[in-house]
Amino acid sequence: xxxxxxxxxxxxxxxxxxxxxxxxxxxxxxxxxxxxxxxxxxxxxxxxxxxxxxxxxxxxxxxxxxxxxxxxxxxxxxxxxxxxxxxxxxxxxxxxxxxxxxxxxxxxxxxxxxxxxxxxxxxxxxxxxxxxxxxxxxxxxxxxxxxxxxxxxxxxxxxxxxxxxxxxxxxxxxxxxxxxxxxxxxxxxxxxxxxxxxxxxxxxxxxxxxxxxxxxxxxxxxxxxxxxxxxxxxxxxxxxxxxxxxxxxxxxxxxxxxxxxxxxxxxxxxxxxxxxxxxxxxxxxxxxxxxxxxxxxxxxxxxxxxxxxxxxxx
Amino acid sequence: xxxxxxxxxxxxxxxxxxxxxxxxxxxxxxxxxxxxxxxxxxxxxxxxxxxxxxxxxxxxxxxxxxxxxxxxxxxxxxxxxxxxxxxxxxxxxxxxxxxxxxxxxxxxxxxxxxxxxxxxxxxxxxxxxxxxxxxxxxxxxxxxxxxxxxxxxxxxxxxxxxxxxxxxxxxxxxxxxxxxxxxxxxxxxxxxxxxxxxxxxxxxxxxxxxxxxxxxxxxxxxxxxxxxxxxxxxxxxxxxxxxxxxxxxxxxxxxxxxxxxxxxxxxxxxxxxxxxxxxxxxxxxxxxxxxxxxxxx
Numbered sequence: 001x002x003x004x005x006x007x008x009x010x011x012x013x014x015x016x017x018x019x020x021x022x023x024x025x026x027x028x029x030x031x032x033x034x035x036x037x038x039x040x041x042x043x044x045x046x047x048x049x050x051x052x053x054x055x056x057x058x059x060x061x062x063x064x065x066x067x068x069x070x071x072x073x074x075x076x077x078x079x080x081x082x083x084x085x086x087x088x089x090x091x092x093x094x095x096x097x098x099x100x101x102x103x104x105x106x107x108x109x110x111x112x113x114x115x116x117x118x119x120x121x122x123x124x125x126x127x128x129x130x131x132x133x134x135x136x137x138x139x140x141x142x143x144x145x146x147x148x149x150x151x152x153x154x155x156x157x158x159x160x161x162x163x164x165x166x167x168x169x170x171x172x173x174x175x176x177x178x179x180x181x182x183x184x185x186x187x188x189x190x191x192x193x194x195x196x197x198x199x200x201x202x203x204x205x206x207x208x209x210x211x212x213x214x215x216x217x218x219x220x221x222x223x224x225x226x227x228x229x230x231x232x233x234x235x236x237x238x239x240x241x242x243x244x245x246x247x248x249x250x251x252x253x254x255x256x257x258x259x260x261x262x263x264x265x266x267x268x269x270x271x272x273x274x275x276x277x278x279x280x281x282x283x284x285x286x287x288x289x290x291x292x293x294x295x296x297x298x299x300x301x302x303x304x305x306x307x308x309x310x311x312x313x314x
Numbered sequence: 315x316x317x318x319x320x321x322x323x324x325x326x327x328x329x330x331x332x333x334x335x336x337x338x339x340x341x342x343x344x345x346x347x348x349x350x351x352x353x354x355x356x357x358x359x360x361x362x363x364x365x366x367x368x369x370x371x372x373x374x375x376x377x378x379x380x381x382x383x384x385x386x387x388x389x390x391x392x393x394x395x396x397x398x399x400x401x402x403x404x405x406x407x408x409x410x411x412x413x414x415x416x417x418x419x420x421x422x423x424x425x426x427x428x429x430x431x432x433x434x435x436x437x438x439x440x441x442x443x444x445x446x447x448x449x450x451x452x453x454x455x456x457x458x459x460x461x462x463x464x465x466x467x468x469x470x471x472x473x474x475x476x477x478x479x480x481x482x483x484x485x486x487x488x489x490x491x492x493x494x495x496x497x498x499x500x501x502x503x504x505x506x507x508x509x510x511x512x513x514x515x516x517x518x519x520x521x522x523x524x525x526x527x528x529x530x531x532x533x534x535x536x537x538x539x540x541x542x543x544x545x546x547x548x549x550x551x552x553x554x555x556x557x558x559x560x561x562x563x564x565x566x567x568x569x570x571x572x573x574x575x576x577x578x579x580x581x582x583x584x585x586x587x588x589x590x591x592x593x594x595x596x597x598x599x600x601x602x603x604x605x606x607x608x609x610x611x
Contacts (some may be wrong), residue, residue, distance in 0.1 A: 090444060094438055
């Protein structure tokens, strides 16, 4: 297993904070949940508690960034992309402020927090925002690499951070490159495209399909924006059907992104697996993944069903 | 135009600023006339405050807008942008002639301040309530960097209805940001206002965005240093600004509650809520020019 991304985020900032004295963490009173407390203990002078006040926190970060600081923000995904979205939009994205949004508790696996905290729209919202870099690491290794890259690279960034540990996807030689889509598996029968922690389950689904004689390619998209659209279009053009999987609504997230690209090039059928335009609810993580068709088994079943419906060969 | 005699020249210690502010008021009307849009009431209520800040109170170098040691200014009430641009032009940040490009395609002078377009703007604003938070970050950053500049944020009184303002009021007090001063342009009006009360004929009568709220008491309760002034009296503005800077080491942020008149300085805009967001016609510009005693171009 690979460590929870929230811990990896905090540990990486602690590691970077030793030499990067411009690195700050601003928190909206969730430091024990987001693990920002690790940074607070290591660098109390560069940890700035902003209170239960996310809108003010975002604006304050913009002022700090104007003086050359690199502020990372600590709160839950939902409070950035919903409560403080106007602040993220006008004060951060429209000015290009060097503010890094550490969006913890992203995706479906929040530990039964329910629909209020379960943000199924964040990728759609952040992806539509000009100037925003949108990142969703697959595992601990990629998460650490993305946090390092985001800290060193100017500009507004939104980083999805999962709460729970998950399977490792990448080895120690992994290097993050913005825009790049990552081919994890070859296969000519269909292409599976995934992002974030959903990628590990998607690779597992491809293995289940292989056991049934179906060759599924897998591409992981860690950087939804900016994106190498040509690489994705080329990969889609080589298969008869594309299936996207994500811990997010099927509207406007990775599925929307892939559909936009594929329809603009050589159209292929795109099947989007995710939350079907509904809200989340309080339930165990495994139950939610199953309910929304995101376990390896459910993805494989869905693919078999879609293939049985027949596809237009290129 | 005019058979009318120009207004008498100002007397007293701030006659020069008064003359500059009169010119600024006419420039605001001319700019909205050229643009066919814009806000007038707020820029005119804030004009004396802006002129005093840029020409007397703030430590700035208009020819060197990115100077690290400059005081920061954030116009949190971003819809008064043309007032800010005018004060900046009169201070030398941009040519006065450029004010005529306000709101036009390709202009550096956007309808709301866009820091990515115009050097000298320290923040982009327009959605109310956000500028004070950016100012808190600047003041906090100055302390972390050991820089002695002062951060000034101008809010509208209607803007105090935004919850985000009070988030940042608390943070500024918690961190003891004496190097932060908020100036509230208390012109007593907002665009549409609260429901009518008995005896009030129309919404133009709505003169108090804050109702019975004692804003000064509230700010003091949060730990702020509060000063109330006449926002059209240059002596009071400069004294309050000087005192705020002098109090920077005291650990309490300062709020200057400046009582102003919306549309101040021109008879037909003064106190008239219809001028919140409205462009002046050519005839109105001419009438204002005569009233303000400004020469015909």
